[in-house]
C-alpha cells in the first residue's frame with residue numbers, strides 16, 4: 053500500500069509538471085506509445101501477456117472507484133484525459149466525463165448536464181477546456197452533486213461480445229482494450245455499450261474509449277484522471293492486493309455499480325450516487 | 331475533420347458521446363435491401379418449392395431480383411466501415427459471439443446459392459443462345475454453358491431437382507440472413523427500442539412483404555415496358571401473398587410496440603414523448619397508417635369485391651408501392667429512431683441527415699436504385715419471361 057501510494061505521489065508530481073510544461077509534447081509522446089501498445093502480430097487476447105516489458109497481466113485485477121461525494125466538478129480529469137490519450141478536443145468525444153445533477157426546490161426530477169452542454173461550452177469559451185456554467189445561481193437548489201463517468205471495463209462486456217472481428221477484447225487483468233490495427237470501424241460496439249462510453253475516431257476510422265490509461269498502469273503509474281483529481285474522488289488499484297486503495301475503497305464503503313440490470317457487471321464502483329444516476 | 335461529422339442536436343440529457351449518431355442512413359438501406367432479397371426469394375420458392383403455379387410468370391424474375399439486390403447488400407456496410415480494407419477480417423477471424431460475424435459467411439453462401447440456382451433455371455436458355463448466337467455474346471453464353479449442352483428431358487429433370495433442392499436450402503438461407511439482421515438489433519440490451527425478442531420476426535415478415543411488393547411493381551412495370559398483357563391470376567396471387575403477410579407483419583409490429591409500452595420499463599416516458607412527437611409522422615402515419623393499414627384495407631376490399639381488370643392492376647400496384655414505403659420507414663424508425671432515443675432514457679437526439687458524402691442520402695438511395703439498373707441489364711441477357719425455356 054505504502055509503496056504504491058508513494059510511487060503514485062511521485063508519478064503525480066511528474067505528471068503535473070508535464071501537463072503544465074508541455075501539453076503538446078505529452079500528446080505526441082503518448083501517440084507514439086499508444087501505437088506501440090497496439091502493434092502486435094498475434095491476437096492479443098490469446099497472448100500470455102501484454103507486450104509491455106516487465107508486465108504480467110495475469111498478476112493484476114484492476115478496478116476503479118468513484119466517490120461522488122468528493123467530486124467538485126472541476127473537470128481537470130476530463131482535460132487531463134483528453135491530452136493524455138489524444139482524444140479530439142471537441143465537445144463530442146470523451147473517454148471520461150462529469151455529470152452534474154441538480155434538484156431544484158419543488159422539482160422531482162434532477163436537471164442533468166455535462167461539460168459538453170452548449171451552455172457549459174459557452175461558459176468556458178472553448179471546446180478543449182471545460183467548466184460548468186453557474187447556471188443555477190438564481191434558483192433554489194435543494195440537492196446537487198457531480199458524478200464522474202468512464203468505461204466500466206465490464207466483467208461481461210457486451211461491446212466485446214458484439215465485435216465481429218474480435219478487435220476489442222478483455223485483457224487478463226480486466227481492462228477492455230481495442231486493437232486499433234484490427235478494428236474495422238463498424239461501431240457495433242458503440243451501440244452495444246449501455247453507458248455511452250465508446251466513441252468513434254473519424255480520423256483514424258476506429259473506435260476508442262477509456263482503457264484506464266493502460267499505457268500508464270502497466271508501468272506502475274496511476275491513470276491520468278486519478279493523478280490530477282485534487283480531491284481524491286477517483287480511486288484506482290489492484291483488487292488482488294488487499295491493501296490497495298481500491299480494495300480498501302470497496303471494503304470500507306457500500307458501493308454501487310451503474311445499470312446492474314444489464315448483467316454487464318461493471319468494474320467501476322460508485323459511492324454517493326443517487327437513484328437518477330444511470 | 332470538422333466537416334466530416336455532423337453533430338446531432340438534442341433535448342434533455344444525453345451521454346456526451348451520443349451526440350454523434352454512428353449508424354447512418356446507409357445502415358437503414360442495408361436491412362432494406364437484404365429484406366428485398368429475402369422477400370423476392372420467397373416468391374420464387376413459393377413457386378419452385380410449394381408449387382404455387384400462379385406465380386410462374388414471376389418466378390424467374392424473382393430469382394434475378396433477389397440476385398441483383400444481393401450483389402449490393404455488402405456495399406452499404408463497406409461504405410460505412412471506418413476501415414473497409416479490413417472487412418475481410420470478418421471472414422478470416424470471425425468473432426463467434428458476435429451477431430455480425432456470421433454475416434460474411436451467410437452472405438457468401440447465399441450469393442453462391444443464388445448464382446447456382448439461377449444458372450440451373452436459365453440453363454436451357456443459355457444452351458439455346460450458345461448455339462444460336464455468334465461473336466462475343468455467343469462466346470459469353472458458350473462459356474456459361476460450362477461445357478454442358480445436354481437439354482434432353484432427363485437432363486432437364488435433373489436440373490429441376492437441383493433447382494428444387496437449392497430453393498429449399500435457400501429458404502432458411504434467405505430468411506436466416508434476414509432474421510439475423512433483426513437479431514443484430516434485437517439482441518442489444520443497450521436500447522429499449524431495439525432490445526426485443528420479436529425483432530428478428532418483425533424484420534423477417536416485413537422483409538417478405540417488401541420483396542413481394544417489389545415484385546408486384548417490377549412485374550407490372552415489365553409488362554408495361556414490354557407491352558405484354560398482365561397475367562391477372564399471377565398478380566392476384568402476389569396480392570394475396572402480400573395481404574396475408576402484411577397481417578402477420580402488422581400484428582408482430584403492433585405486439586412489439588405494445589410490449590414496450592405495457593412493460594413500461596425505465597425510459598418509457600422518453601419513448602412515449604418520442605413516438606408522440608418526432609416519430610409520430612414517420613412511425614404512426616407513414617409506417618403504420620399509410621404504409622400498412624391503407625394497403626391492407628385496399629387489398630381486402632379488392633379481394634372482397636373480386637375486383638379485376640385495370641382497377642385491380644392499379645389498386646395492387648399502388649398498395650405495393652405503399653408497402654415498399656412502409657418497410658423502408660420501418661427500417662428507418664428502427665435504425666435511426668433507436669439512436670434518437672438516448673441510452674440515458676432522459677433525452678432525445680435528432681439525426682442530422684446528410685445529403686452528400688459516402689453515407690449520405692444520395693449515395694444511399696443510389697444503392698437502392700443500382701440493383702434495379704443491374705436487373706434491367708441482366709434481364710436483357712437472361713430474359714425471365716421466356717417461359718418456354720424454363721421448367
Ligand code: SF4
Nearest residue numbers: 203204205206211245
Ligand atoms: S462500459 Fe461500455 S465500453 Fe466499457 S466495458 Fe462496459 S460495455 Fe464495454
Ligand code: SF4
Nearest residue numbers: 215235236238239241
Ligand atoms: S468498431 Fe471496431 S472494435 Fe467496435 S465492434 Fe467494430 S470492429 Fe469491433
